[in-house]
Amino acid sequence: MGWVATFFRSSIGSKFLMALTGILLLFFVLGHMTGNLLIFQGAEALNAYAHWLHDHPKFLWTSRIVLLAIFVIHVTTAIRLKLENMAARPVSYVKGRTLKATLASRSMVFTGLLLLAYILFHLLHFTLGVVQKDATGPSGPGGEKDVYAMVVTSFGNPVYAAGYILAIALLWLHLWHGIASFFQTMGWSHPRWTPLFTFLGKALSLLIFLGYVSVPFSVLTGLLKLPAGGN
Numbered sequence: 032m033g034w035v036a037t038f039f040r041s042s043i044g045s046k047f048l049m050a051l052t053g054i055l056l057l058f059f060v061l062g063h064m065t066g067n068l069l070i071f072q073g074a075e076a077l078n079a080y081a082h083w084l085h086d087h088p089k090f091l092w093t094s095r096i097v098l099l100a101i102f103v104i105h106v107t108t109a110i111r112l113k114l115e116n117m118a119a120r121p122v123s124y125v126k127g128r129t130l131k132a133t134l135a136s137r138s139m140v141f142t143g144l145l146l147l148a149y150i151l152f153h154l155l156h157f158t159l160g161v162v163q164k165d166a167t168g169p170s171g172p173g174g175e176k177d178v179y180a181m182v183v184t185s186f187g188n189p190v191y192a193a194g195y196i197l198a199i200a201l202l203w204l205h206l207w208h209g210i211a212s213f214f215q216t217m218g219w220s221h222p223r224w225t226p227l228f229t230f231l232g233k234a235l236s237l238l239i240f241l242g243y244v245s246v247p248f249s250v251l252t253g254l255l256k257l258p259a260g261g262n
C-alpha cells in the first residue's frame with residue numbers, strides 16, 4: 032500500500048488524483064443539473080424525484096458519503112499542490128508563462144474556494160433549511176419537503192437568485208479550465224483531437240452554466256411560479 036500513498040503524494044500522482052476526482056464531481060454536477068431541470072415538468076415531477084431520494088436512505092447516504100469523500104480529496108489535494116508550488120517558487124514570475132495562462136486557469140484555486148463556500152451555504156439553504164426559513168420549511172401536505180415550492184419561493188427573492196447566478200458563473204469558469212486540464216493530465220493530447228476535446232469541454236461547461244442558471248432565471252422572469260392557490 033505504501034507505493035500507492037507515495038504515488039498520490041507525488042506531483043504527477045496528485046495531478047492524477049485531481050483529474051480523477053474532478054471528473055467524478057463533473058458527473059455529479061451533470062446528474063444534479065438533470066434532476067433540477069425536472070422543475071420544468073412541474074411540481075409533481077420534481078417532488079417525486081426528491082421524495083424518491085429521501086425514501087431510499089441507504090442509496091442517498093451512500094451517495095452523500097462517497098460524494099463528500101471525493102470532494103474532500105479534490106479540495107485538499109488542490110490546496111496541497113498550490114502550497115507546494117508556492118514553496119518551490121517563492122518569487123512569482125513577472126513575465127513568461129503566467130502571461131499565457133487564461134483567467135480561468137490562474138483562478139482555479141480561487142474559484143474552487145469560492146465554490147466551496149457556496150456549497151456550504153447551499154447545504155444550509157436547501158438541504159438543512161436553516162437559511163431563508165420562510166422559503167425552505169416543510170410545506171407538503173404530509174409535512175414532507177415541497178422542493179418545488181422551496182426553490183421557486185427562494186429564487187423569488189432577487190438577492191438569492193442573483194447570488195446563485197453568480198455562484199453558477201464561478202462554476203462555469205472553474206469547469207472551463209478544469210475539463211481541458213483533465214485531458215492534459217491524462218496525457219490525451221493529439222494535434223487533431225486536442226482542439227476538439229478543448230472545444231467540447233468548453234461547450235459542456237457552457238451547457239452546465241445554462242442548465243443551472245435557467246432555474247433562477249425562469250423564476251425571476253415569471254416563467255416558473257407557484258401553482259395557483261398553492262403556498
Ligand code: HEM
Pocket residue numbers: 060063067081095150153154157158176178182195199202243244246247
Ligand atoms: C439553480 C441551481 C441549483 C438548484 C435549484 C439546486 C437545488 C438543490 C436542492 C433542491 C437540493 C436539496 C435536495 C433535498 O435535500 O431535498 C440540493 C442539494 C445539493 N446541491 Fe444543489 N442546486 C443548484 C446548484 C448546485 C450546484 C451548482 C452545486 C455544486 C456545484 C450543487 C450541489 C449540491 C449538493 C452537494 C447538494 C447536497 C445533496 C444532498 O442533499 O445529498 N447544487 N440542490
